[in-house]
Amino acid sequence: MPRLLTDAQVRHYQDHGYCEATPVLSAAEVAAFRGELEAFEAEVGHPLGWPEKSKSYLLFDWADRIVHHPKVLDLVSDVIGPDILVYHSTTWIKEAQSPAYTLWHQDGPYFFLDPALHVTAWVALSDATVQSGCMHVLPGSHHLGPLPHHDAPAADNMIKRGQGVRGYDDEPGVPVSVLAGHASLHHTNLLHTSRGNHSDDRRIGFGISYIPTSVRPTGRSVPSALLVRGEDRFGHFLPEQRLRVARSTEAVAAHAEANARFRALQDVGFAA
Numbered sequence: 001m002p003r004l005l006t007d008a009q010v011r012h013y014q015d016h017g018y019c020e021a022t023p024v025l026s027a028a029e030v031a032a033f034r035g036e037l038e039a040f041e042a043e044v045g046h047p048l049g050w051p052e053k054s055k056s057y058l059l060f061d062w063a064d065r066i067v068h069h070p071k072v073l074d075l076v077s078d079v080i081g082p083d084i085l086v087y088h089s090t091t092w093i094k095e096a097q098s099p100a101y102t103l104w105h106q107d108g109p110y111f112f113l114d115p116a117l118h119v120t121a122w123v124a125l126s127d128a129t130v131q132s133g134c135m136h137v138l139p140g141s142h143h144l145g146p147l148p149h150h151d152a153p154a155a156d157n158m159i160k161r162g163q164g165v166r167g168y169d170d171e172p173g174v175p176v177s178v179l180a181g182h183a184s185l186h187h188t189n190l191l192h193t194s195r196g197n198h199s200d201d202r203r204i205g206f207g208i209s210y211i212p213t214s215v216r217p218t219g220r221s222v223p224s225a226l227l228v229r230g231e232d233r234f235g236h237f238l239p240e241q242r243l244r245v246a247r248s249t250e251a252v253a254a255h256a257e258a259n260a261r262f263r264a265l266q267d268v269g270f271a272a
Contacts, residue, residue: 003074013079017142017190021182024071024123030181033062034125034204037091050160051259053091056206057226057243058255063089064243066123067208073229075183076210080119083230085237087111087118087223088209088262092158094133094197099156101195103164104138104171108188109146110163111209112219112265116146118188118211124178125204132199135184136173141191158194165191178205219265224258 002010004022013019025033040060041047048056056063066072067086076084088111094100108116128134153162173193178184186192197203210228216236217223225237232239240258243251 002078004071005075005078010078013185013187016139017187018137018139018176019079019185020176021124021178021184022075023181024069024075024183025066025181027181029065030125033066036060036062037125037204047093047095048091051256053093055089055255055258055262056091057086057089057208058240058258059243059247059251061243061246063091063206064246066206067226068228068242072121072123072183072208075185076119076121077229079185080117080210080212083213083232084228085211085213085215085225085232086208086228086240087113087211087225087237090207092203092205092207094158094194094203096197096200096202098133099196100133100158101156102158102193103152103162104168104173104191104193105149105159105164106141106147106189106191107209109149110161110266111188112217113188113211113215114218115215116188117215118209120186120188121183121208121210122176122178122186123183123206123208124180125206126180126201127199128178128203128205129199130175130177131197132201132203133194133197134178134203135176135186135192135194137176137186138168138171138173138191142187142189144189144191146189147191156196168193217265221261221264223261223265
């Protein structure tokens with residue numbers, strides 16, 4: 001039996017490739033996590049960017065606590081089972097009144113995993129609404145499998161490479177609003193996009209890429225991943241160690257190595 005989702009919600013994920021938002025964090029947790037993130041930004045004098053925005057759970061307490069949060073893991077286990085790795089994470093921030101966007105794209109073609117069981121938990125630290133530029137999805141598109149992507153980098157494209165799938169620009173899609181403290185799920189091959197933030201608050205989302213331990217990387221370099229629940233009986237990934245002291249010398253080094261391995265897999269994959 002599912003822990004957080006109903007049987008109907010699990011079927012919806014399987015049929016349509018996504019799950020509407022479910023509450024996972026308390027208001028106090030949201031305030032604490034957002035406060036820690038923004039305290040770091042105030043310290044360094046700019047919004048969270050590369051490399052800290054990627055694999056943040058290896059660097060910051062707030063991100064470590066979210067990827068290990070029991071309710072988040074209960075939600076994910078409802079669709080991928082009890083043995084779970086974190087493969088990657090990205091902190092997606094759209095500033096208030098920002099035109100930042102992403103093109104229609106899939107995650108799968110850029111993660112190089114087999115089988116395609118990766119699920120993204122999109123955890124909101126502020127309200128993600130249509131006005132603030134929430135994700136829009138094309139229900140059922142995950143059944144199409146991986147589609148050809150092109151690169152269209154631009155100043156306001158939140159994905160540095162600018163990847164997108166041609167032919168879907170006129171699709172409005174279905175909005176997936178995620179209120180602060182809630183999380184949505186989407187399948188690795190689901191087509192999704194997002195548009196500008198026309199609200200007066202930042203849109204802060206923490207996208208966590210979870211995979212069953214049975215999934216393996218398909219590129220010529222081996223990435224790392226963090227076991228967050230259950231047992232890894234396969235050992236397809238180099239094991240990451242859970243954060244002990246935030247932003248310590250040890251943490252900074254581990255974070256840099258894990259990001260380098262992830263980038264190397266992507267770069268080799270594109271060259272292959």
